[in-house]
Amino acid sequence: MPEFDFRAPRLFVDAPLGAGQTVELDRNQSNYLGNVLRLAAGDTVLVFNGRDGEWRAEIGGRKRADTLAIIAQTRAQDHLPDITYLFAPLKHARLDYMVQKAVEMGCARLQPVLTRFTQVSRVNGERMRANVIEAAEQCGIISLAEMADPVPLGRLLASRDPARLLVFCDEAAEVTDPVQALRAATAANAGIDVLIGPEGGFAEEERALLTRQPNILRLALGPRILRADTAAVAALALVQAALGDWRKCQ
Amino acid sequence: MPEFDFRAPRLFVDAPLGAGQTVELDRNQSNYLGNVLRLAAGDTVLVFNGRDGEWRAEIGGRKRADTLAIIAQTRAQDHLPDITYLFAPLKHARLDYMVQKAVEMGCARLQPVLTRFTQVSRVNGERMRANVIEAAEQCGIISLAEMADPVPLGRLLASRDPARLLVFCDEAAEVTDPVQALRAATAANAGIDVLIGPEGGFAEEERALLTRQPNILRLALGPRILRADTAAVAALALVQAALGDWRKCQ
Numbered sequence: 001m002p003e004f005d006f007r008a009p010r011l012f013v014d015a016p017l018g019a020g021q022t023v024e025l026d027r028n029q030s031n032y033l034g035n036v037l038r039l040a041a042g043d044t045v046l047v048f049n050g051r052d053g054e055w056r057a058e059i060g061g062r063k064r065a066d067t068l069a070i071i072a073q074t075r076a077q078d079h080l081p082d083i084t085y086l087f088a089p090l091k092h093a094r095l096d097y098m099v100q101k102a103v104e105m106g107c108a109r110l111q112p113v114l115t116r117f118t119q120v121s122r123v124n125g126e127r128m129r130a131n132v133i134e135a136a137e138q139c140g141i142i143s144l145a146e147m148a149d150p151v152p153l154g155r156l157l158a159s160r161d162p163a164r165l166l167v168f169c170d171e172a173a174e175v176t177d178p179v180q181a182l183r184a185a186t187a188a189n190a191g192i193d194v195l196i197g198p199e200g201g202f203a204e205e206e207r208a209l210l211t212r213q214p215n216i217l218r219l220a221l222g223p224r225i226l227r228a229d230t231a232a233v234a235a236l237a238l239v240q241a242a243l244g245d246w247r248k249c250q
Numbered sequence: 251m252p253e254f255d256f257r258a259p260r261l262f263v264d265a266p267l268g269a270g271q272t273v274e275l276d277r278n279q280s281n282y283l284g285n286v287l288r289l290a291a292g293d294t295v296l297v298f299n300g301r302d303g304e305w306r307a308e309i310g311g312r313k314r315a316d317t318l319a320i321i322a323q324t325r326a327q328d329h330l331p332d333i334t335y336l337f338a339p340l341k342h343a344r345l346d347y348m349v350q351k352a353v354e355m356g357c358a359r360l361q362p363v364l365t366r367f368t369q370v371s372r373v374n375g376e377r378m379r380a381n382v383i384e385a386a387e388q389c390g391i392i393s394l395a396e397m398a399d400p401v402p403l404g405r406l407l408a409s410r411d412p413a414r415l416l417v418f419c420d421e422a423a424e425v426t427d428p429v430q431a432l433r434a435a436t437a438a439n440a441g442i443d444v445l446i447g448p449e450g451g452f453a454e455e456e457r458a459l460l461t462r463q464p465n466i467l468r469l470a471l472g473p474r475i476l477r478a479d480t481a482a483v484a485a486l487a488l489v490q491a492a493l494g495d496w497r498k499c500q
Binding site: 081101104105106123138139141174178179185220221222223224225226227230231234235236237238240242244245246247 | 267351354355356388389390391400426427428429470472473474475476477480483484485486487488490491494496497500
């Protein structure tokens with residue numbers, strides 16, 4: 001069970017957190033606390049910065065929420081499982097959603113990958129970061145996923161750490177038992193890269209390039225077509241349940 | 251690998267399908283083919299009705315797409331795995347999305363369930379049906395999921411078939427290995443009901459009622475909070491991979 005109050009409002013602040021500290025709120029944060037969350041001076045909110053854990057803070061201010069007085073730590077800083085999510089970027093709202101899902105599913109790193117049938121070639125880094133933060137705030141996640149700029153598939157494969165397990169989801173794969181296949185993968189201790197291709201699929205030469213990589217696991221996600229965001233959550237669920245932190249060591 | 255052309259445009263028609271038949275298109279279908287898919291007389295489209303399999307059809311008409319001439323069967327009628335998705339209904343766009351995801355993940359039946367913290371008490375059945383059809387069209391699914399009217403949790407539990415496995419996702423569950431737990435469940439042959447509660451969680455008396463049911467499997471989906479639509483896809487991915495048609499018998 002998540003051992004924290006998952007219904008309490010949460011705010012990311014980019015400032016050091018410690019008992020007795022004061023954090024100045026910018027206009028967006030003030031608006032979020034006051035108008036969106038309907039909180040006022042004297043109310044508490046949980047804050048995190050991705051480094052110092054999660055703290056209980058009290059809102060201060062006269063007309064509007066101006067400052068946060070940091071009171072006591074509620075959770076120590078934790079770490080996300082070493083899972084990198086590699087994905088063909090989509091447009092706007094669909095990309096927002098994709099990023100949020102990857103954060104909810106516990107990925108430590110988000111890496112857009114450009115392939116032949118990728119819909120867009122650029123992503124708005126600021127917007128991605130805002131989505132990472134929002135998903136973390138809403139789902140009680142206090143470590144922030146790292147983001148990277150888009151990179152072409154060939155360059156990504158040439159520069160990745162071959163000791164990591166590369167799971168790639170491909171409707172053309174012949175896999176009879178995805179969880180068993182994941183559990184049998186021996187390279188997972190060095191970290192896991194999960195690659196979801198574009199909705200147009202991989203081009204033949206891309207598939208050929210991928211299947212030549214060391215430490216790959218080619219996974220089919222059932223007999224039906226899944227849209228990219230569905231495939232992302234499904235693949236990450238299988239990875240987390242087979243190899244990640246959805247399993248607890250007894 | 252999905253053994254069908256998953257990129258071809260597809261249309262659901264509520265009419266008998268057989269070689270040599272003609273189907274009249276209504277205004278919406280005509281608009282969809284002509285203006286959305288940009289198809290014209292002479293072009294082909296794949297059609298299905300949920301009963302007679304999938305057929306190749308040729309569009310006929312003068313100014314706009316008027317009729318379909320049914321030519322040849324491309325796939326025999328199949329059946330969805332016996333998985334019922336039980337879910338707390340959400341509002342509008344979030345409900346649309348939830349229904350689409352359940353269809354993509356291969357559920358045979360969608361059953362809204364009313365609980366203490368459910369956001370809405372009614373669903374628009376016509377809108378749900380439209381979403382089932384759209385998701386089926388876009389993902390090459392030729393069986394249509396059944397839909398049921400919302401029912402309160404207590405009545406649902408009192409009237410369900412106790413021989414079926416009831417998987418319910420509960421952040422309060424202590425499950426160390428969700429896939430193993432699913433595989434060990436012996437009641438799955440009679441069909442599987444997957445219950446995702448509302449985002450506010452189950453009330454204590456609801457959790458008590460659920461844990462008293464026969465043939466239940468209480469599942470925790472990791473240490474983080476998942477939003478309802480994420481939990482739906484994640485839970486269904488685990489069920490399909492452990493017990494459903496994401497595993498092929500060798």
